[in-house]
Amino acid sequence: MDALFPFGFPEPTRFYLALYVATLVLHVVFMHYVLAGTAFLAGRGLLARLGIDTERPAYLLREWMPLMLSAAITAGIAPLLFVQIVYQERFYTANLLLFNRWMAILPTLLIGFYMLYLLKVNADVLKRPLIRQAIRVLTFVCFAFVAWSWTENHLLSVQSLGVWTEHYASGALMFKTPELAPRLALWFCGSFPTLAAWLAWQIRLTATDDEHREIDHPSVARLLAGIGLVGLLSAALCAAAYYAMLGDAERELMTGPPAGPWFIIAIVGAVIQSAGWIVIWKQNALPRGLLLIVSIALLVTLCGTAVVREAIRLARVDITTLYNAHTQAAAVSGLGAFVFFLVVNTALMLFCIRLVRTKVESRGTRV
Ligand code: HEM
CATH class of the missing domain: 1.20.5 (Single alpha-helices involved in coiled-coils or other helix-helix interfaces)
Structure with a gap:
C-alpha cells in the first residue's frame, strides 16, 4: 500500500472504500450535531452560571434536534452497508460478540428520540427545573451511550481471532480496551467544532429580517467561537493521547504514503478552523465569508480524519484476503x-x- 488512499487497492475495493469513507463523513456531520448539541443542552446550566447567554442556540437545538437525529440515523445506513461489504465478517462478528450490549443501541435511540420531543414540550410538569435538567441529561446520556457502543463495536471488530475467542469464552458483556477512552473522547471533543459551525449557519440563516439587520450576531459569536476553539483544542489533545497508544504498524500507515497527506490536510483544516474562530472571537461577529472558510476547513478535517481512521483499521485487518469478495460484490449488478x-x-x-x-x-x- 504505497499509493495515496484509496488508490492503492484493486478497483472494486477502491470503489467501496471511497464510498464508505465519503458516506461516513456525511453521517458524522449530523451525528456531531446530535452528540455535541445534547451535551450543550445538558451543560447549559453551567454556562448560565458563568453569565453566558445560551438562549438562542438552545432554542435552535431544541427545535432542530429531532430532524438532525433523523438525518444522523438515515446517513448512518449507507456506511453501514458499505462497512459490511468491505470488512464482511469482522463487522458481524463484533455485533454478535457484543450481542445484548450491541442491541441496546435500538431502545436507547428510541428513548433518546422521545426525550428530544419532551425537551420541546411546554407542559407545566416539565417546566420544573429539576425535571427539565433530568431530561436534558438523560437525552445526552442516551446519545453518548450510542457513540460508546459504535466505538466499542469498532474496536472489537479489528481484533484478532485470539481476542475474539477469549472475549467469547469470558462471557463478558462489554469489550474493554485501553484504546476506548481516548478514541471516544476524540469523537466527543471533535463534535463541538462541527456543532459551532452548524449553529453559526443556523443563527445567520434563520434570523428574522429585524435581527438580520444586526448582521453581526454579537450575542452569540463569542460563544460559538469558544465552543469551536475549546472543541478543537481538546480534540487535538485526545488525538495526541490516542496516537501515543497506537503501534508502529498503525503509525506507519497513518503518516506514510496512503494516509499521510490526508493526515496533513486534517491538521491544516483544524488550524484554519482555529484561525477562523479566533478572528470571529476578535470581531465578535459571524461574517458569511469567514464562516464559509471555517466550514470548508471543517469538512476537510472531517474527510482527512475519516481516512486516517480507516488507515488505523487497515493496519490491523489484512484487506488483501477480501479482494475477491469485493470483486464478487461488484459483479452483482445494481449500480x-x-x-x-x-x-x-x-x-x-x-x-x-x-x-x-x-x-x-x-x-x-x-x-
Ligand atoms: C445519534 C446516534 C449515533 C451516534 C452518537 C453515533 C456515533 C458514532 C461514532 C462515535 C462512530 C465512530 C466509532 C469509532 O470510529 O470509534 C460511529 C460510526 C458509525 N456509525 Fe454511528 N452513531 C449514531 C447512530 C448511528 C446509526 C443509527 C447508524 C446506522 C444506521 C450508524 C452507523 C454508523 C457506522 C456504519 C459507523 C462506522 C462503523 C465502523 O466503521 O466500524 N450510526 N457512529
Whole structure:
C-alpha cells in the first residue's frame, strides 16, 4: 500500500472504500450535531452560571434536534452497508460478540428520540427545573451511550481471532480496551467544532429580517467561537493521547504514503478552523465569508480524519484476503439502480428544501 488512499487497492475495493469513507463523513456531520448539541443542552446550566447567554442556540437545538437525529440515523445506513461489504465478517462478528450490549443501541435511540420531543414540550410538569435538567441529561446520556457502543463495536471488530475467542469464552458483556477512552473522547471533543459551525449557519440563516439587520450576531459569536476553539483544542489533545497508544504498524500507515497527506490536510483544516474562530472571537461577529472558510476547513478535517481512521483499521485487518469478495460484490449488478435513486432522491430533497424556503420567505422569515 504505497499509493495515496484509496488508490492503492484493486478497483472494486477502491470503489467501496471511497464510498464508505465519503458516506461516513456525511453521517458524522449530523451525528456531531446530535452528540455535541445534547451535551450543550445538558451543560447549559453551567454556562448560565458563568453569565453566558445560551438562549438562542438552545432554542435552535431544541427545535432542530429531532430532524438532525433523523438525518444522523438515515446517513448512518449507507456506511453501514458499505462497512459490511468491505470488512464482511469482522463487522458481524463484533455485533454478535457484543450481542445484548450491541442491541441496546435500538431502545436507547428510541428513548433518546422521545426525550428530544419532551425537551420541546411546554407542559407545566416539565417546566420544573429539576425535571427539565433530568431530561436534558438523560437525552445526552442516551446519545453518548450510542457513540460508546459504535466505538466499542469498532474496536472489537479489528481484533484478532485470539481476542475474539477469549472475549467469547469470558462471557463478558462489554469489550474493554485501553484504546476506548481516548478514541471516544476524540469523537466527543471533535463534535463541538462541527456543532459551532452548524449553529453559526443556523443563527445567520434563520434570523428574522429585524435581527438580520444586526448582521453581526454579537450575542452569540463569542460563544460559538469558544465552543469551536475549546472543541478543537481538546480534540487535538485526545488525538495526541490516542496516537501515543497506537503501534508502529498503525503509525506507519497513518503518516506514510496512503494516509499521510490526508493526515496533513486534517491538521491544516483544524488550524484554519482555529484561525477562523479566533478572528470571529476578535470581531465578535459571524461574517458569511469567514464562516464559509471555517466550514470548508471543517469538512476537510472531517474527510482527512475519516481516512486516517480507516488507515488505523487497515493496519490491523489484512484487506488483501477480501479482494475477491469485493470483486464478487461488484459483479452483482445494481449500480444503475443505485445511481438512478441517488439522482431521484437528491432532486426530491432539493425540491423540498426549495419549497420550504419559498414558503418561509413568503411569510417574511429568512431561511
Ligand atoms: C445519534 C446516534 C449515533 C451516534 C452518537 C453515533 C456515533 C458514532 C461514532 C462515535 C462512530 C465512530 C466509532 C469509532 O470510529 O470509534 C460511529 C460510526 C458509525 N456509525 Fe454511528 N452513531 C449514531 C447512530 C448511528 C446509526 C443509527 C447508524 C446506522 C444506521 C450508524 C452507523 C454508523 C457506522 C456504519 C459507523 C462506522 C462503523 C465502523 O466503521 O466500524 N450510526 N457512529
